Amino acid sequence: MSKLRLGVIGCGSIRGKHIQALILNRDEISLASVCDISAERAQGFKDSYLALTGDGDNISIYSDYRGMLKKEKLDMVSILTDSGKHYTVASDCINCGVNVLVEKPLALSLDEVDSLIRIASVNKVKLGVVHQYRYNPLIAALKNCIDTGRLGKLFYAVTTVRWNRNREYYNKAKWRGTKHLDGGVLMNQCIQNVDLLQWLLGERVAEVHAYKRNYAHPYIDTEDTVLALIKFGSGMLGMIEGTVSIFSGNLENSIAVFGEKGSIKIGGKALNRIEVWNVGGKDRQADCILSNDAKNLGQSSCCHSHVYKDFIKILKSQGEPAINGEEARKSIEIILAIQQSSELGLPVTLPLKGGNANWE
Numbered sequence: 001m002s003k004l005r006l007g008v009i010g011c012g013s014i015r016g017k018h019i020q021a022l023i024l025n026r027d028e029i030s031l032a033s034v035c036d037i038s039a040e041r042a043q044g045f046k047d048s049y050l051a052l053t054g055d056g057d058n059i060s061i062y063s064d065y066r067g068m069l070k071k072e073k074l075d076m077v078s079i080l081t082d083s084g085k086h087y088t089v090a091s092d093c094i095n096c097g098v099n100v101l102v103e104k105p106l107a108l109s110l111d112e113v114d115s116l117i118r119i120a121s122v123n124k125v126k127l128g129v130v131h132q133y134r135y136n137p138l139i140a141a142l143k144n145c146i147d148t149g150r151l152g153k154l155f156y157a158v159t160t161v162r163w164n165r166n167r168e169y170y171n172k173a174k175w176r177g178t179k180h181l182d183g184g185v186l187m188n189q190c191i192q193n194v195d196l197l198q199w200l201l202g203e204r205v206a207e208v209h210a211y212k213r214n215y216a217h218p219y220i221d222t223e224d225t226v227l228a229l230i231k232f233g234s235g236m237l238g239m240i241e242g243t244v245s246i247f248s249g250n251l252e253n254s255i256a257v258f259g260e261k262g263s264i265k266i267g268g269k270a271l272n273r274i275e276v277w278n279v280g281g282k283d284r285q286a287d288c289i290l291s292n293d294a295k296n297l298g299q300s301s302c303c304h305s306h307v308y309k310d311f312i313k314i315l316k317s318q319g320e321p322a323i324n325g326e327e328a329r330k331s332i333e334i335i336l337a338i339q340q341s342s343e344l345g346l347p348v349t350l351p352l353k354g355g356n357a358n359w360e
């Protein structure tokens with residue numbers, strides 16, 4: 001089968017991960033066009049791809065993605081714009097009959113997410129979302145341990161993002177730190193961890209109770225810190241700590257799961273180190289069977305590459321991407337419930353009623 005023709009929309013900071021992933025999937029994907037409202041960034045994407053592959057002279061550059069959709073016969077697009085624009089851009093692509101892979105978060109409200117799921121189904125196109133942490137080999141090993149029952153009955157799990165994002169970070173792009181285009185620290189910096197928490201435990205969240213603060217960023221509209229308690233359907237508990245206010249640099253990004261027969265904590269600054277792996281009383285890392293990928297954890301583009309691989313496989317055969325609209329909806333609903341709880345000062349039960357557009 002011929003290669004899939006891909007267009008990229010949005011060529012900002014995250015582009016490097018996508019370029020690496022495209023290179024790793026070159027046998028299946030041909031980069032046909034790139035689009036950014038900044039001509040310089042679109043050109044930068046093309047130049048980087050060209051420099052790394054020696055191939056790409058014929059990549060077309062656009063500043064208007066609607067024009068790109070009309071002109072190019074694309075099989076799929078990757079949407080890497082500001083989060084708050086994902087909905088409009090993805091809707092337009094889907095309505096043109098193009099398969100879409102969207103960076104996290106899929107959208108900022110449940111109404112938008114539900115609309116994307118519906119129109120993708122009506123237009124018979126695939127909708128995939130980049131939650132690449134699920135492909136982190138340490139996380140995959142933890143998932144395997146949970147699913148095969150080796151931790152026994154699960155008690156509770158905690159995920160922690162203790163990061164620093166400074167003024168320079170927020171100044172780099174106007175959308176960051178805004179309510180309507182960024183969505184706050186959980187939606188932007190911690191959604192992968194929220195996704196992992198619910199995915200690893202494989203349970204529906206029943207209730208959340210949360211507090212939020214803006215400690216260190218008076219120049220942004222949103223909170224920079226959220227602490228949330230989670231109650232799952234079975235009564236199991238969870239906790240989310242997400243902040244970008246840590247003095248004076250990134251400290252930790254971790255997830256810890258505690259069960260009757262084992263304790264596991266994957267940590268480091270980027271879920272890249274086994275901190276505790278005590279399963280059945282054996283405190284040994286060898287208990288965790290790691291693939292060669294684990295050695296490449298520093299290059300997290302290998303995780304983006306897995307997201308592409310899964311999407312390509314589905315486009316070339318049948319079925320649904322592993323992380324489709326419904327999967328991406330779960331973490332968004334949890335985050336919106338957490339935001340609602342921290343606004344109300346009360347616990348909030350899920351599912352959220354009436355497809356809550358957002359918490360306001």
Ligand SMILES: NC(=O)c1ccc[n+]([C@@H]2O[C@H](COP(=O)([O-])OP(=O)(O)OC[C@H]3O[C@@H](n4cnc5c(N)ncnc54)[C@H](O)[C@@H]3O)[C@@H](O)[C@H]2O)c1
Pocket residue numbers: 009010011012013014015035036037038041063065080081082083084085103104105130132173188
């Ligand atoms: N998966 C991950 O680990 C990860 C990491 C970082 C960022 N992200 C996500 O990637 C997305 C982009 O983040 P970023 O840090 O690269 O942002 P950025 O601001 O650096 O880049 C966004 C780019 O989109 C372009 N853009 C905006 N509107 C456009 C339009 N209508 N048409 C074409 N281009 C348009 C902007 O000009 C900019 O170049 C966000 O949704 C973010 O949450 C994901």
